[in-house]
């Protein structure tokens with residue numbers, strides 16, 4: 001029997017450009033947490049590694065190609081998410097192929113971590129933003 005059927009694993013990327021800005025995308029209407037700004041990513045599907053899930057999500061959501069080894073584990077958050085408990089793994093990524101394009105989201109923006117407080121984000125992201133602000 002599955003040991004932890006209630007645990008939800010989510011992977012997300014802090015895609016960082018050459019001036020230290022990080023890409024956020026707006027969650028579309030009709031979805032859970034619609035209108036909030038998030039790090040690109042999504043749920044790890046059955047049988048996937050976290051890294052292969054994030055490579056897949058970044059292709060689906062932004063049209064970019066990322067190599068698994070370019071995803072550097074950074075920190076994580078844990079929080080209730082609906083009726084499940086979520087572990088959100090955040091990776092840093094500074095190298096990718098292609099131009100990030102909003103394929104599944106109404107809007108993208110590049111922001112310094114200190115400026116993220118001005119945007120509404122999911123509650124689980126608050127400690128992630130705090131971590132990024134204090135990260136070298």
Ligand SMILES: Nc1nc2c([nH]c(=O)n2[C@H]2C[C@H](O)[C@@H](COP(=O)(O)OP(=O)(O)OP(=O)(O)O)O2)c(=O)[nH]1
Pocket residue numbers: 010011012032033037038039040041042043044081088122123124125
């Ligand atoms: N991508 C992402 N998801 C986040 C963040 N913070 C946060 O609480 N979440 C939550 C929102 C969702 O409940 C969950 C991610 O699920 P999702 O709906 O985006 O996943 P998905 O792309 O696999 O979509 P689906 O197949 O389930 O429709 O994690 C974040 O910064 N980035």
